[in-house]
Amino acid sequence: MTTDRTTYASEDVSATARSAEPDRPAESATAPLLQVRDLRVRFAQRGRSVHAVNGLSYELAPGRMLAIVGESGSGKSVGVRALMGLLPPSAQVWGSALFDGTELVGMPEREMRRHRGADIAMVFQDPARSLNPTMRIGSQITEAIRAHADIDRGAAQERAVELLRLVRLAAPEQRFFEYPHQLSGGMRQRVMIAIALAAQPRLLIADEATTSLDVTTQAQIMELLLELQQQLGMAVILISHDLGLAASYAQDVIVMYAGRAVEYASASTLFEHVRMPYTRALLGAIPLLEREAHTLLPVIPGQPPDLSSPPVDCPFRPRCASATEQCAEPPPFAEHEPGHWWACWHPTPDEGTHDNAGDGAQR
Numbered sequence: 001m002t003t004d005r006t007t008y009a010s011e012d013v014s015a016t017a018r019s020a021e022p023d024r025p026a027e028s029a030t031a032p033l034l035q036v037r038d039l040r041v042r043f044a045q046r047g048r049s050v051h052a053v054n055g056l057s058y059e060l061a062p063g064r065m066l067a068i069v070g071e072s073g074s075g076k077s078v079g080v081r082a083l084m085g086l087l088p089p090s091a092q093v094w095g096s097a098l099f100d101g102t103e104l105v106g107m108p109e110r111e112m113r114r115h116r117g118a119d120i121a122m123v124f125q126d127p128a129r130s131l132n133p134t135m136r137i138g139s140q141i142t143e144a145i146r147a148h149a150d151i152d153r154g155a156a157q158e159r160a161v162e163l164l165r166l167v168r169l170a171a172p173e174q175r176f177f178e179y180p181h182q183l184s185g186g187m188r189q190r191v192m193i194a195i196a197l198a199a200q201p202r203l204l205i206a207d208e209a210t211t212s213l214d215v216t217t218q219a220q221i222m223e224l225l226l227e228l229q230q231q232l233g234m235a236v237i238l239i240s241h242d243l244g245l246a247a248s249y250a251q252d253v254i255v256m257y258a259g260r261a262v263e264y265a266s267a268s269t270l271f272e273h274v275r276m277p278y279t280r281a282l283l284g285a286i287p288l289l290e291r292e293a294h295t296l297l298p299v300i301p302g303q304p305p306d307l308s309s310p311p312v313d314c315p316f317r318p319r320c321a322s323a324t325e326q327c328a329e330p331p332p333f334a335e336h337e338p339g340h341w342w343a344c345w346h347p348t349p350d351e352g353t354h355d356n357a358g359d360g361a362q363r
């Protein structure tokens with residue numbers, strides 16, 4: 001385990017990539033399925049460079065659920081899309097992402113296509129846009145199954161009905177012949193999950209997958225994801241700007257700010273012993289009752305930094321009530337307590353005040 005520091009300045013990426021051991025969250029007892037090390041993503045945009053992800057490191061063991069939480073624009077989606085080769089050509093990616101020992105960063109598209117769906121699958125926020133409106137849902141699932149398995153149409157159709165049953169869509173044999181517009185938002189998201197499960201992936205990434213749904217449907221879909229994770233032994237990355245959701249379902253949580261991890265711990269540790277002022281601000285501004293109802297992140301006064309000219313000091317400094325002169329130097333993201341990482345010179349006192357938050361680790 002290293003406690004070397006990662007600077008927050010816009011340092012030379014190649015130099016950082018050469019550094020022996022970037023900071024990273026704790027290693028798990030089980031061999032990790034995914035090991036992300038010092039991941040960096042920049043976009044070339046109108047002659048400028050947008051520093052979207054700036055040295056992200058984490059590990060994920062099979063069968064665990066990791067939530068990546070942060071305000072809009074903090075690099076959550078770009079960070080996972082980089083793993084799947086789903087970024088536009090204007091993106092440059094550095095660092096390493098080992099999936100079961102295979103390097104994903106820099107993998108040729110042809111090879112990546114074999115992993116995408118088969119090993120790593122993704123569910124997005126908007127099932128209406130992700131589904132083909134002109135195709136029956138049964139055909140869409142059947143197609144996804146046949147894209148990864150050499151089986152005949154009849155067997156794939158049977159499997160498609162099984163998948164619809166697995167994601168608890170009522171009357172799957174009838175739904176099989178329906179079009180997306182005949183389904184509710186929650187049903188469409190179940191279909192998207194069925195498509196994502198078509199090739200039995202070992203890692204499922206749910207990027208704001210329940211954000212467009214009402215609170216009740218959101219809870220049902222999250223319960224479904226949790227059950228599927230346990231039943232199928234999948235690892236899950238849950239991307240959300242909903243702290244309550246992360247606390248309730250995930251076992252581990254990474255809080256991101258301006259393209260970097262600023263706090264990382266188990267869900268129970270993070271919500272009971274929060275130390276990073278940014279996480280504290282996110283938590284503190286949510287009334288407990290609302291938090292239970294899975295509210296979105298509150299608005300913290302001020303704006304995140306402009307990622308086309310990233311700050312050389314602590315990125316949260318302009319919005320931080322605890323900032324001092326020392327914060328002109330970027331704080332290291334380090335394991336300050338066993339299993340609890342944060343990036344701050346002046347962590348908020350550990351008051352253990354959030355002890356009624358959910359604890360995914362108990363599940």
Ligand SMILES: Nc1ncnc2c1ncn2[C@@H]1O[C@H](COP(=O)(O)OP(=O)(O)O)[C@@H](O)[C@H]1O
Binds near residue numbers: 045071090
């Ligand atoms: N194709 C792109 N070109 C330029 N900048 C982009 C592109 N996609 C995302 N970004 C920028 O990268 C940053 C991180 O975006 P994103 O990962 O989508 O945030 P989040 O998912 O946390 O809301 C944002 O500043 C966003 O504007």
Ligand code: SF4
Binds near residue numbers: 315320
């Ligand atoms: S106290 Fe300083 S280092 Fe910590 S979050 Fe605030 S500005 Fe950053």
Ligand SMILES: [Mg+2]
Binds near residue numbers: 208
């Ligand atoms: Mg996003």
